[in-house]
Amino acid sequence: QKEVEQNSGPLSVPEGAIASLNCTYSDRGSQSFFWYRQYSGKSPELIMSIYSNGDKEDGRFTAQLNKASQYVSLLIRDSQPSDSATYLCAVNMNAGGTSYGKLTFGQGTILTVHP
Amino acid sequence: DTEVTQTPKHLVMGMTNKKSLKCEQHMGHRAMYWYKQKAKKPPELMFVYSYEKLSINESVPSRFSPECPNSSLLNLHLHALQPEDSALYLCASRQPGGGEQFFGPGTRLTVL
Numbered sequence: 001q002k003e004v005e006q007n008s009g010p011l012s013v014p015e016g017a018i019a020s021l022n023c024t025y026s027d028r029g030s031q032s033f034f035w036y037r038q039y040s041g042k043s044p045e046l047i048m049s050i051y052s053n054g055d056k057e058d059g060r061f062t063a064q065l066n067k068a069s070q071y072v073s074l075l076i077r078d079s080q081p082s083d084s085a086t087y088l089c090a091v092n093m094n095a096g097g098t099s100y101g102k103l104t105f106g107q108g109t110i111l112t113v114h115p
Numbered sequence: 116d117t118e119v120t121q122t123p124k125h126l127v128m129g130m131t132n133k134k135s136l137k138c139e140q141h142m143g144h145r146a147m148y149w150y151k152q153k154a155k156k157p158p159e160l161m162f163v164y165s166y167e168k169l170s171i172n173e174s175v176p177s178r179f180s181p182e183c184p185n186s187s188l189l190n191l192h193l194h195a196l197q198p199e200d201s202a203l204y205l206c207a208s209r210q211p212g213g214g215e216q217f218f219g220p221g222t223r224l225t226v227l
Contacts (some may be wrong), residue, residue, distance in 0.1 A: 012142060027199070031213070032213060032214075036213065036218075042220070042221075043203070043205055043218045043220050043221040044158065044205070044218050046215055046217060046218075047217070049214075049215050053141070070135065085144070086172070088157055088158075090145070090216075100146035100163050100165040100170055100171075100209075101209070101213065101216075102163070102171065103158075103216055105145060105157035105158060107156075107157060107159065109159055110154075
């Protein structure tokens with residue numbers, strides 16, 4: 001069983017629509033959750049972090065976390081062609097109380113926003 | 116400043132060469148990471164340094180040798196690589212104890 005799973009893509013939405021990206025994780029003790037955006041040939045860029053249940057909004061992005069369901073999502077409102085990228089869900093798995101943590105990534109969802 | 120820098124941006128090397136990748140951050144982070152990323156795959160953790168000490172080695176072959184000279188610098192020494200080692204090598208850092216992990220721009224490595 002994969003530790004972090006993302007909804008299978010690719011996902012294609014029209015410009016101006018809401019893009020919904022989903023992620024589930026297996027470690028119930030996980031405390032930190034992140035969404036990275038990665039353009040082709042570039043490195044991952046952190047766009048959202050969320051640590052507690054509920055919603056967190058930042059501009060057009062909203063992250064949602066439900067620890068009971070072990071589920072985290074990312075909504076992109078008013079999607080733009082520049083949002084076309086691979087979105088990686090990352091979970092900071094419990095590393096035995098260490099100081100550094102360890103990110104486990106999902107396989108990524110390719111998002112295409114078409115004009 | 117949430118910047119991690121990496122040099123070089125691109126590297127082409129033969130299987131008998133010795134080369135090094137460099138990573139630097141000035142955010143005061145004390146945890147630094149090396150990842151390898153192949154096309155259409157997520158980053159794969161290789162090494163973690165915490166307070167300049169190697170904390171995780173994800174069973175990486177010995178032809179990859181990490182080094183953390185000080186709290187701001189992280190090196191990855193490469194020797195006798197194979198063509199299948201060609202990938203994007205990413206450095207990242209974060210504060211100990213939790214928080215966001217920031218990636219550098221990566222080094223695109225090609226092994227001939």
